[in-house]
Amino acid sequence: MESRSYDIVIIGGGVMGSAAAYYLTLADRALKVAVVERDPTYAKSSTTLSMANARIQFSLRQNVEISMYALEILETFEEEMAVEGFKPGISYRREGNLFMVDGRGREAALAALAMQQELGCRVEWWEPEQIRDRYPLYDTEGYVGGTFGRRDGHFDAYAFLMGYKAKARSQGVVYLKDEAVEILSGEGAVQGVRLKSGDTLNAGIVINCAGAWCADIARTAGVSLPVQPTNRQVFALDTAVKPDTPLPLTILPSGLYFRSETGGLILLGKSMPDDPVGYDFGWDDKRFMETLWLELAEFVPGFDRLKLVRGWGGLYAVNTLDGNAILGEWPGMKGLYLANGFSGHGLQQAPAVGRYLMELITGKPHALDLSIFQPERIIEKKPLSEGGLV
Known part of the structure; x- marks a missing residue:
């Protein structure tokens, strides 16, 4: 059994976790970031099994703004994510x-x-x-x-994920093939993550990017998510x-x-x-x-x-409260950040969410104010309304 220390541990190495890792280390190369992913083949990842669509048509303004950023990123993604001359080919098809x-x-x-x-x-x-x-x-x-x-339009979701992952690794992010089985906490703050292998990752910040498995791992920290x-x-x-x-x-x-x-x-x-x-x-x-x-x-x-x-x-x-993201630090649990409940929109929302998590954690100004998705509404049971399109 081994104990290691990091600044940040991200649970889940799909597109959400990898985008967060990329933006965090882009902002501060000195950060020690580990991403825990139990299946690096991504055979059952929601990222790779999706229809890989990006759309601007939401009726909640913040969701539209998130998508506007995603479309910007898709235009230049292959160049921005190049590592040692290799560019990920995401085959972005703007067919509407x-x-x-x-x-x-x-x-x-x-x-x-x-x-x-x-x-x-x-x-x-x-x-x-x-x-x-x-x-x-x-x-x-x-x-x-x-x-x-x-x-x-639509694009190659696997290549998109691999682009973020390769770039994050080139910036010093460590990817660990293991399963997070418990978020360690005490006195109202996270302390790290216990892995299935028996190893412990010590960290003052843990980000839950576990996708469809997010509620299970959140429960180990006493957090109940309607996902x-x-x-x-x-x-x-x-x-x-x-x-x-x-x-x-x-x-x-x-x-x-x-x-x-x-x-x-x-x-x-x-x-x-x-x-x-x-x-x-x-x-x-x-x-x-x-x-x-x-x-x-x-x-x-x-x-x-x-x-x-x-x-x-x-x-x-699926966020059964309102079908929208649960994004931000969980009240009463310092250092536990959530990026959960995207209800099928996660792939296209990953760029803006990854950037927003970086801004929350590093204290940088927000390019987009996504506080409407903060976890407080889950506790207060106050759903957001799309007013039409979902």
């Missing part, structure tokens, strides 16, 4: 996000659009005929229009009719979403009330065949003939 709007959602969509445009976002309102002209496979009957984000690991499934489809141009990530009011993927495939998913809670990575082809296919073919009649190529299940860290 299209939110279809029906009559019930029109008012909320227009209010969100006005706010986004006020912030300088490149988001437009499209009438149904504009949508059909651009994407003739779509049946817009029953829709009043849609909002289209031109700079939104559930929830199974989300993605299906890869080979359609008989192929679009003439790549389809944007298209989101229907029901929550069904799909987009083009390389190789001529379509990726599709939908969060559903009966999604399993727990560490379930399974996927069910019957869900697609019996439910989702019908909904997809109603909106895209040309997709009535297709082949289900494969599927997979990953985990959302």
